[in-house]
Amino acid sequence: MALFVVLSGVILTALLLVTGFILRLFVVLRNGPEYKPGQKGSVSVLVVAGSGGHTTEIIRLLGSLSHSYNPRHYVIADTDKMSEEKIRTFEAEREKSDSTSQFTLQRIPRSREVRQSWSSSVLSSLNALFSSVPLVFRLRPDVVLCNGPGTCVPLCAAGLLLGILGLKRVLIVYVESICRVETLSLSGKMLYYISDYFFVQWAQLKDKYPNAIYMGRLV
Amino acid sequence: MKTVFVTVGTTSFDDLIDTVTSDESVKALIQRGFTGVNLQVGRGSVVPDPESCPGLKLQVFRFKDSIAEDMRHSDLVISHAGAGSCLEALGANKPLLVVVNDKLMDNHQLELARQLQADSHLIYCTCSTLPQTLREMDLTTLRPFAPGEPQNFAKFLDKAVGLV
Numbered sequence: 497m498a499l500f501v502v503l504s505g506v507i508l509t510a511l512l513l514v515t516g517f518i519l520r521l522f523v524v525l526r527n528g529p530e531y532k533p534g535q536k537g538s539v540s541v542l543v544v545a546g547s548g549g550h551t552t553e554i555i556r557l558l559g560s561l562s563h564s565y566n567p568r569h570y571v572i573a574d575t576d577k578m579s580e581e582k583i584r585t586f587e588a589e590r591e592k593s594d595s596t597s598q599f600t601l602q603r604i605p606r607s608r609e610v611r612q613s614w615s616s617s618v619l620s621s622l623n624a625l626f627s628s629v630p631l632v633f634r635l636r637p638d639v640v641l642c643n644g645p646g647t648c649v650p651l652c653a654a655g656l657l658l659g660i661l662g663l664k665r666v667l668i669v670y671v672e673s674i675c676r677v678e679t680l681s682l683s684g685k686m687l688y689y690i691s692d693y694f695f696v697q698w699a700q701l702k703d704k705y706p707n708a709i710y711m712g713r714l715v
Numbered sequence: 716m717k718t719v720f721v722t723v724g725t726t727s728f729d730d731l732i733d734t735v736t737s738d739e740s741v742k743a744l745i746q747r748g749f750t751g752v753n754l755q756v757g758r759g760s761v762v763p764d765p766e767s768c769p770g771l772k773l774q775v776f777r778f779k780d781s782i783a784e785d786m787r788h789s790d791l792v793i794s795h796a797g798a799g800s801c802l803e804a805l806g807a808n809k810p811l812l813v814v815v816n817d818k819l820m821d822n823h824q825l826e827l828a829r830q831l832q833a834d835s836h837l838i839y840c841t842c843s844t845l846p847q848t849l850r851e852m853d854l855t856t857l858r859p860f861a862p863g864e865p866q867n868f869a870k871f872l873d874k875a876v877g878l879v
Contacts, residue, residue, distance in 0.1 A: 532877025549799030560865035578725050581780045675798035675827040713863035
């Protein structure tokens with residue numbers, strides 16, 4: 497009898513937690529447009545740089561943003577060689593015009609290499625998630641800005657988790673890579689549902705994903 | 716000196732390096748008046764010998780901090796289909812021939828190449844059709860590529876996060 501009481505207590509608590517979690521998820525997903533972190537004067541950004549082409553694109557986007565987007569925390573996959581140099585070049589330019597400009601570089605394991613099989617992709621994605629959560633919890637950015645490398649899924653999930661737990665609302669801004677004309681990337685397909693602002697760069701995608709924002713080519 | 720710059724970005728694309736240095740491609744390039752080839756081979760395992768393309772001055776490197784100079788000094792860019800390399804070449808206003816890697820797991824790269832070819836900004840082919848394309852392509856049909864407008868993104872985001 498005592499066992500039954502304890503057991504039903506445990507089950508009830510678990511159910512309440514899950515329900516609470518799901519309710520919070522809905523609240524967080526719906527209140528994005530009302531959340532205005534910029535009203536305090538500056539916006540900290542977690543920039544998911546990913547690899548090669550993705551980095552070039554995201555730097556073009558960053559180049560258009562004002563000095564109020566400060567500091568910028570860049571996350572690079574640890575196997576990436578070219579991105580760090582591109583970022584340092586960009587930031588060196590930025591510092592010339594704004595002495596208060598700040599940035600950091602963060603490295604996490606890559607989710608999926610080009611040509612990696614799907615089964616080992618799952619394992620390395622989990623590995624990436626384990627390093628993403630502490631990173632995002634420590635940096636607590638106002639905005640996560642990303643454009644499709646595999647690493648952005650666990651980072652956005654970690655940002656969402658901060659909001660669900662009520663620790664910090666993190667806006668997720670996703671800009672699908674310009675190389676996606678007809679179909680979203682795997683990251684895009686997942687993040688379409690949890691992004692606060694989801695941009696596509698070709699009209700064909702706006703037709704298929706009506707909640708996306710289309711303003712022509714951005715990069 | 717008329718130079719073609721070949722770039723594979725951060726990846727490896729041995730098939731492209733093999734094909735572009737093949738006798739057939741070298742012949743087509745010389746016929747078009749090219750005198751030099753500059754190869755960026757990335758992580759690839761094929762690193763051609765500088766003497767391997769008689770008639771063309773061959774330079775080979777793996778990575779550089781910036782390939783902007785190599786782009787600028789070239790008269791034709793042959794690139795893998797990565798968005799970064801394509802945009803950089805189009806931004807530099809160079810005639811662009813994109814070679815799609817049909818061995819990649821998720822060959823979405825074809826989407827962009829196809830669309831940009833439909834809009835007359837580049838010509839694309841695969842490794843198997845590269846020599847033929849080098850012989851027959853008409854670069855005069857290509858139109859300049861207007862840069863994207865990131866300022867629209869910035870304007871939207873300023874409002875969305877409450878900066879303005």
